[in-house]
Amino acid sequence: MNFSILHEVRRILLILGISLLVSWQQQSLWPTTIALMIYLAFSTYQLMRINNWLLNYSKDWDPPEASGAWGDLFDNLYRLLRKENAQRETLTEIIKRTERSISALRDGVVILDRWQRMTNWNQAAASLLGLRRATDLRQPLTNLVRHPALLNYLREDDFTTSLTLPSPHATHVILEFSVTRFGAGEYLLLLRDVTQLHQLEQMRKDFVANVSHELKTPLTVLKGYLETLQEFHGGELPTLDKALEQMTQQSQRMQVLIDDLLLLARLESTPKLPAPQVITLKPLLLELWQEAQALAPEKTHQLNLHLPDNFSLKGNANELRSAFLNLLTNAIKYTPDQGCIQVFWQTTEHGGSLTFSDNGPGIAAHHLSRLTERFYRPDAGREQSSGGTGLGLAIVKHALIRHHAQLEIQSRLGNGSQFICHFPASCIQDNQ
Ligand code: ADP
Numbered sequence: 001m002n003f004s005i006l007h008e009v010r011r012i013l014l015i016l017g018i019s020l021l022v023s024w025q026q027q028s029l030w031p032t033t034i035a036l037m038i039y040l041a042f043s044t045y046q047l048m049r050i051n052n053w054l055l056n057y058s059k060d061w062d063p064p065e066a067s068g069a070w071g072d073l074f075d076n077l078y079r080l081l082r083k084e085n086a087q088r089e090t091l092t093e094i095i096k097r098t099e100r101s102i103s104a105l106r107d108g109v110v111i112l113d114r115w116q117r118m119t120n121w122n123q124a125a126a127s128l129l130g131l132r133r134a135t136d137l138r139q140p141l142t143n144l145v146r147h148p149a150l151l152n153y154l155r156e157d158d159f160t161t162s163l164t165l166p167s168p169h170a171t172h173v174i175l176e177f178s179v180t181r182f183g184a185g186e187y188l189l190l191l192r193d194v195t196q197l198h199q200l201e202q203m204r205k206d207f208v209a210n211v212s213h214e215l216k217t218p219l220t221v222l223k224g225y226l227e228t229l230q231e232f233h234g235g236e237l238p239t240l241d242k243a244l245e246q247m248t249q250q251s252q253r254m255q256v257l258i259d260d261l262l263l264l265a266r267l268e269s270t271p272k273l274p275a276p277q278v279i280t281l282k283p284l285l286l287e288l289w290q291e292a293q294a295l296a297p298e299k300t301h302q303l304n305l306h307l308p309d310n311f312s313l314k315g316n317a318n319e320l321r322s323a324f325l326n327l328l329t330n331a332i333k334y335t336p337d338q339g340c341i342q343v344f345w346q347t348t349e350h351g352g353s354l355t356f357s358d359n360g361p362g363i364a365a366h367h368l369s370r371l372t373e374r375f376y377r378p379d380a381g382r383e384q385s386s387g388g389t390g391l392g393l394a395i396v397k398h399a400l401i402r403h404h405a406q407l408e409i410q411s412r413l414g415n416g417s418q419f420i421c422h423f424p425a426s427c428i429q430d431n432q
Helices: 003-026 030-055 068-104 123-129 148-156 195-233 238-269 281-295 317-334 380-385 392-401
Strands: 108-112 118-121 163-166 174-182 186-193 277-280 302-306 312-315 340-348 351-358 406-411 417-424
Touching: 003 030, 003 068, 030 068, 108 123, 118 123, 123 186, 148 163, 148 174, 195 238, 238 392, 277 281, 277 317, 281 302, 281 317, 312 317, 317 340, 317 351, 317 392, 317 417, 392 406, 392 417
Parallel strands: 302 340
Antiparallel strands: 108 118, 108 186, 163 174, 174 186, 277 312, 340 351, 351 417, 406 417
């Protein structure tokens, strides 16, 4: 028991002792009753004082003076309140500093509750999205940014990538939306102005497309003259013959390169896929196999197709044709003679996959993640002699992205390669 309680107990015992002595002397219980009532009134008075102090508590108002256990109680309460006050002040300061640093950010920050309603934002977000507290607080984000891509992005709940959209406030401003989940199902939306980057990227795409387009006409003229020269020359000068042959080969290579660059530019710049067509895969793949084989007539490979005769996909026939032709051409090109190339379909939980597998030399693991980059070639010398452009897999990747499909590459040196096209359910024709 602590000292002040002991002191209070002693005081009660003393009052009780003296009052009982007086009661015994006077042969009456009144002195004890009166003494107890006085003690009760004193205690009630102290309770009222502390209650009054607590009700009107302010930081710089000291607690009422009292002795013994009451004094201790007042002091302890005072200390507790001061400690709590100090903690609250520290917390308020931390919150204010966080708010100040968030509002100083040049990137926009919007906090969304679990129903994706905007509950707070910083100054940058207000100017990037044109937000006004009076009207937009607690409004769903999708009411403000009315874009189907944002609806899908939030619905799919997979925030590993970001989304680029024009600002609803100023359509020439391009914003990058990145979402992170935090707390109890809330969302943190980060907004970045990527207008400049977007313009640069657009300039790069336009430049490549324009240059490729402009090169087409001079190249056609050159090829025409080369053919004429070859026809009229008649083989009198062997050195000239060799030069003409090499010039024809290089101009053909240039033609393929320009065609591939233009195709890539078209895949990147046409925002929407045209209305989907139903494509029966088996006849298409057999036709592409003939085409690809014609490019390497010196090789005899075996093709195994494992898919139902009437199996169909929904998509753009031209784009899927280019993707599959590139995969078959690569399989033929990089697999040594007498190789075995297999194409098979597998239905999966979320759609299905079409795999192009070969028993060629395979690709070292460290190249796999970069293979779909333009002009990336693990072995430039070998591939140049194979006549490729280094754009084939980039075309495959982009054609698949436009179908919401993905390319996966599996390979090990010496163990062949698998190029797997994962298609979503929306690409699969129902009545297979
Ligand atoms: P390229 O015109 O050089 O074939 P691609 O983009 O089609 O360009 O392919 C990029 C690189 O990937 C190729 O240069 C080659 O090294 C490698 N590659 C593609 N397909 C295969 C395959 N089936 N087997 C082995 N390597 C391959």
